[in-house]
Amino acid sequence: MIRRLQVMLMKELLELRRDRWAMFRLIVPLLIQVIVFGYAATFTVNNVSLSLLDLDRSQGSRELVSHFVASGRFDVVDRATSQHAVEADIDAGRAVVGVIIHAGFARALDSGKTAPLQVLVDGTNSNTALIALGYVNQIVAGFQSHAAQSAWPAGAGAAVPGLTVSMSERPWYNQDLADRWFFIPGVIGTLAFMQVVSLTAFAVVREREVGTLEQIMVSPIRPYEFILGKTVPFFLIGLVDVALVTTLGVLWFGVPFVGSIWVLLLGASLFLIAALGMGLLLSTLSRTQQQAFALNFFFVNPFMTLSGFAFPISAMPAVLQWFTRINPLRYFLVVIRAVLLKGVGPEVLWPSMLALAALGVVLLTLSVLRFNKSLD
């Protein structure tokens, strides 16, 4: 058994070494993707284009306008002169938000009545719209408390009307809520997943296409020997992937690495075994490399979408949430984010680790059973 496994490994490593482009193909796209994701994948909304219309032209309205300008969140693209002009700005996409201060704004404010302020938001990108609306609320609230403070100077002894609760936020693990800190660990898992699944699937299908698989199948090799020989090199490549991308994320993008490297290694190993199992299973379902490519595309994309990489699992419909339970990537993202950002260990992560181990065992067993050395 050792001898057959030895020659399988020797063969795989020799083939990898002979392939001049292998190192390039394995590493360069990975680095490019981390850099692209690191810079581009962000939900932060800055410099929101704003169209302003001040119909009140009072001291109060000018003060509100200056709050908008000073916030740094908005980029005033138009000082409109009519409501029509504001609507046209939004229609044409010149502005995402339109703020209209109606006549009588300052008078209503001074007399303690509700002051009319109209806000129009382009909801095409719902995420941007929500965040921009949040900024508007923040600015208006700031203006309100400012106005209240000047109306009732401190030390007057009277209770400040309206504002009774003041909330201050302090997010844990990622105090600045940097999107990168959320995305980069996700990218590490996702890229390693894509690469390992497709490498494994293609490697076996290629042998089938070239005809060498048939030659191996008539030899006395055991299915698990073949599968071990095929997977061990890709397992090592996957570990290198994870190490490389993690290093880049930490050193280049400043993602913290609070936890233990050994916990990450354990989680990554379990995850890679499951990913290898998936790749092998796909390879047993394909006869040609085209089929493997189509299958790979068919499976890997939903697995990424349903992993919590970008979209929160808790917001998904129940059926899809159930599906995420058989998704190794989902569990690994939990592990890697927790290790990098929270620094927790197996005492917290064991359910995810256990799920990864179980998926690995099931997927590998299925592929060994399907690879039964028969061409039927």
Add this chain to the structure above:
Amino acid sequence: MMDIAVQATGLTKRFGSFVAVDNLDLSIAKGEVVGFIGPNGAGKSTTIRMLCGLLKPSAGRAEVAGFDVARDPEAVRAHIGYMSQKFSLYGDLSVRENLLFFGGLYQVPRGEIEARMHMAIGMAGLEGREDVLVQTLAGGWKQRLALGCAILHRPPVLFLDEPTSGVEPEARRKFWELIHQLASQSVTILVSTHYMEEAEYCNRIALINAGQLVAIGSPGELRRHALGGTLYELSCEALGAAVTALGQMPEVIDAAIFSDKLHVLMRGSVEALQPWLATRGVTAGQPVPIAPSLEDVFVQLVSRSSVAGQT
């Protein structure tokens, strides 16, 4: 019974409703070289793959080197060598590395691996080119190296599935010399081919068509008896009209055009041939009895079995 290396009884393989191999009986003695001949899709590869344990028979059974292919495929695998239609070597590995790989797969004893590799390299004529990558070798070398890889573990039975397809004639001749060398060491060989002249090199020929064994025998036997009549060569002018006229003659089994002459297969007397044609306006020369080539035999038998299969 000890002298039988391959024994198939009622061997059948169905893919859905398609019957690829239909109730095939085949018995091959130890040290025999049997040629497996038939048109594409006749079931040659499927039969060989069942005998190798790569496909499970739908019905019937087969024993190779004394082991049942369905019940004990691993024991069969340890006792056979196999070359598939494609050259199944690793192109990005060297000659030596390919041999080491297959030698390891078959667990050739470490003490013997060097000597056997040396032998295989000598057999393929690749001395001094041990470190050349296989993908840079020409077809003939690759094919002889593939054979070398297939016999590193000294299998008593060898299955070769169209090993010579796409290889130039000189290399094919060398390959057949190797096959006979192996047979002289009492290795049993079943080799499929679609080259007729290669059939002549076999001890026996098994002709297969549409999944059924149509005829089996030595080349001489097939030539003499398989047709069921005598073959005549006939020169005449209106070849097309002659074929039509002969088709109506009861004694004629078959008539076919061969370049500028006719080959006519007849049972019984040939006396009536010329008069029959003359009364139908075709002038013909004297019919000359000829020895049928194997190609004549195959064309005849295949077309007959195809007609039988359709009715």
